[in-house]
Amino acid sequence: MTVRDFRQAAEQQDKLADKFREIRELTLFRYRVSAGLLLLTASVATVLQVTYGDVVWWASGAVVSLSLALIGRQRDGSPGRKAVLPGPRSLAWTVDPLALAEAFRDARLIGKDESLRLVERPIRSGDGWAVTVDLPATRKAADVIRSRDALASALAVDELQLVVERVRGNGGHAGRAAIWVADSDPYDKPPERTPLRVADRWDAWRPVPFGRDARGRRIDLPLVWTSLLVGAIPRQGKTFAARMATAGLVLDPHTRLYVADFKAGKDWDAAALVAHRFMSGDEPTHVLDLVGWLGELVQEVQGRYRRMRGLDDAVCPESKVTPAMSRDKSLDMPITALIIDEVQVPLDDHTVVDLDGRRVPAGEHIGEQLTWLAKKGPAAGLVLVLATQRPDSKTIPSGLRAVLGSRFALRVMDWRDSNIVLGEQMNTRGYDASRLLPSHKGVGILRPDGETAGDVLATTVRTFYMPNDDWRVICEQGRVLRAAEGTLTGHAAGDAVPVEPLRAVGPAAVPGVLAAVADFVEHHGAGREFIPSAELVEALDVEPGTLGRQMSDFGCASTRDRITTADGVRQVRGYLVTEITEAIRRASHGDTSVELP
Numbered sequence: 001m002t003v004r005d006f007r008q009a010a011e012q013q014d015k016l017a018d019k020f021r022e023i024r025e026l027t028l029f030r031y032r033v034s035a036g037l038l039l040l041t042a043s044v045a046t047v048l049q050v051t052y053g054d055v056v057w058w059a060s061g062a063v064v065s066l067s068l069a070l071i072g073r074q075r076d077g078s079p080g081r082k083a084v085l086p087g088p089r090s091l092a093w094t095v096d097p098l099a100l101a102e103a104f105r106d107a108r109l110i111g112k113d114e115s116l117r118l119v120e121r122p123i124r125s126g127d128g129w130a131v132t133v134d135l136p137a138t139r140k141a142a143d144v145i146r147s148r149d150a151l152a153s154a155l156a157v158d159e160l161q162l163v164v165e166r167v168r169g170n171g172g173h174a175g176r177a178a179i180w181v182a183d184s185d186p187y188d189k190p191p192e193r194t195p196l197r198v199a200d201r202w203d204a205w206r207p208v209p210f211g212r213d214a215r216g217r218r219i220d221l222p223l224v225w226t227s228l229l230v231g232a233i234p235r236q237g238k239t240f241a242a243r244m245a246t247a248g249l250v251l252d253p254h255t256r257l258y259v260a261d262f263k264a265g266k267d268w269d270a271a272a273l274v275a276h277r278f279m280s281g282d283e284p285t286h287v288l289d290l291v292g293w294l295g296e297l298v299q300e301v302q303g304r305y306r307r308m309r310g311l312d313d314a315v316c317p318e319s320k321v322t323p324a325m326s327r328d329k330s331l332d333m334p335i336t337a338l339i340i341d342e343v344q345v346p347l348d349d350h351t352v353v354d355l356d357g358r359r360v361p362a363g364e365h366i367g368e369q370l371t372w373l374a375k376k377g378p379a380a381g382l383v384l385v386l387a388t389q390r391p392d393s394k395t396i397p398s399g400l401r402a403v404l405g406s407r408f409a410l411r412v413m414d415w416r417d418s419n420i421v422l423g424e425q426m427n428t429r430g431y432d433a434s435r436l437l438p439s440h441k442g443v444g445i446l447r448p449d450g451e452t453a454g455d456v457l458a459t460t461v462r463t464f465y466m467p468n469d470d471w472r473v474i475c476e477q478g479r480v481l482r483a484a485e486g487t488l489t490g491h492a493a494g495d496a497v498p499v500e501p502l503r504a505v506g507p508a509a510v511p512g513v514l515a516a517v518a519d520f521v522e523h524h525g526a527g528r529e530f531i532p533s534a535e536l537v538e539a540l541d542v543e544p545g546t547l548g549r550q551m552s553d554f555g556c557a558s559t560r561d562r563i564t565t566a567d568g569v570r571q572v573r574g575y576l577v578t579e580i581t582e583a584i585r586r587a588s589h590g591d592t593s594v595e596l597p
Contacts, residue, residue, distance in 0.1 A: 319379060
């Protein structure tokens with residue numbers, strides 16, 4: 001206990017005493033006014049009674065009854081009285097800060113004996129109220145952000161109406177929180193058109209206008225030196241968001257665009273006017289074309305690093321592309337963007353390709369190449385924009401997700417999918433895209449690159465609206481700019497140089513006993529997890545030792561399991577169907593190597 005504690009307690013006591021005196025004086029004033037009116041009414045009634053007799057009381061009763069009837073009448077179509085509270089308790093704290101502290105206690109964000117200190121009093125800010133508070137010692141603003149739902153419940157508002165941010169920098173600390181409460185749903189209004197539709201040109205090095213947050217503040221998205229992953233379930237605005245991020249690159253004539261639309265729709269068709277390489281389709285041939293593109297981009301990135309090593313320090317002070325370098329045609333290092341919509345299509349493709357004698361599924365190779373480009377490409381001026389409607393761990397490799405700097409998650413199915421897009425354990429930090437409303441199209445949680453995002457970990461954003469007409473206008477303007485600068489190349493210029501052709505190869509022959517086992521599993525393994533060795537020996541007419549040796553050579557070791565027979569439950573040796581299937585897959589891809597323990 002310190003002198004400061006006693007002083008604060010005394011100040012609070014004085015404030016309570018002042019409030020009590022004010023309330024007492026107001027009560028006494030009301031008593032005096034009421035008594036005076038009552039005395040005046042009685043005096044007038046007495047005089048009228050003496051003058052006119054009992055008719056005064058009958059006339060007064062009639063007038064009062066008629067007045068009450070008129071005031072209380074029910075209008076046509078009116079439901080009458082409504083059992084509602086006089087006002088939302090969410091506004092009580094704007095008048096009495098003690099109510100805000102009580103809400104924090106109800107949400108278990110501070111203790112019963114703890115309070116808040118107002119840094120700034122509640123003020124109107126846009127379509128809501130804003131206040132900045134200091135939490136008690138050892139309490140953190142990050143905990144308030146994580147428990148935003150509980151605080152919204154205590155304030156009687158939807159969590160989308162409540163914005164909580166930690167105040168950073170010189171004017172902030174870990175326990176200082178800025179709170180904003182909207183008057184109504186901030187996203188229940190028509191979307192705003194993108195400002196880029198009226199822009200003559202844009203600089204790719206400037207963050208692109210992406211949308212607005214709940215408070216109406218414009219949110220810009222940096223793209224250079226980072227990459228972007230957009231994830232959502234269908235019809236939530238995923239393609240619109242990816243196009244919004246790309247629009248700024250389109251309006252910079254010194255950028256080179258690779259656009260692959262595996263949705264095979266017309267959403268990206270206008271990009272063919274400016275793209276160096278463009279494709280739209282979801283066939284295996286399109287996947288193989290993408291493999292060729294990626295090989296070309298890998299060689300381009302490697303070549304840029306070699307050329308940067310030979311540049312003067314005044315031109316290239318670090319091993320990074322600079323704005324001046326990206327616009328110097330003699331260096332040939334423009335900002336290059338690879339945009340892939342429905343990236344899960346090529347990543348999930350199982351077409352076998354032969355790469356320097358190594359047979360691998362095309363999807364696996366694409367995942368490896370994208371991961372390499374996401375790691376090495378940004379410093380060389382390469383930007384990746386990947387969009388998917390299947391943000392699950394099987395579709396998007398963890399190694400690829402880990403190196404994509406910026407994430408944007410629109411509504412997804414559950415918190416696991418949200419974490420796959422935004423990052424591990426983001427739901428425990430208060431950011432869960434599965435809780436967004438289905439009616440809020442284009443609303444998502446943006447987690448920009450940590451190096452360029454300022455002080456905000458993640459923000460709920462409603463993207464600007466850019467229909468196909470605006471998208472085409474932007475692409476047409478981008479084509480005009482490139483034609484004027486002499487940077488219209490490849491597909492857009494009608495002289496696309498084909499990449500080195502890549503063909504799929506057929507599956508390798510599955511050798512020996514394993515081929516017979518594969519046929520047996522195909523016809524008799526449906527719904528089974530375990531097949532006894534004796535059953536395979538009898539069906540395939542092979543020696544038990546031969547079966548065991550050949551299965552072991554292909555990495556499929558036998559194991560023990562219990563089966564039910566006519567004689568009861570027995571423990572026998574056999575093979576798991578999953579291991580048999582994996583051995584067949586490896587053999588068909590030409591991979592006969594087995595990792596030994």
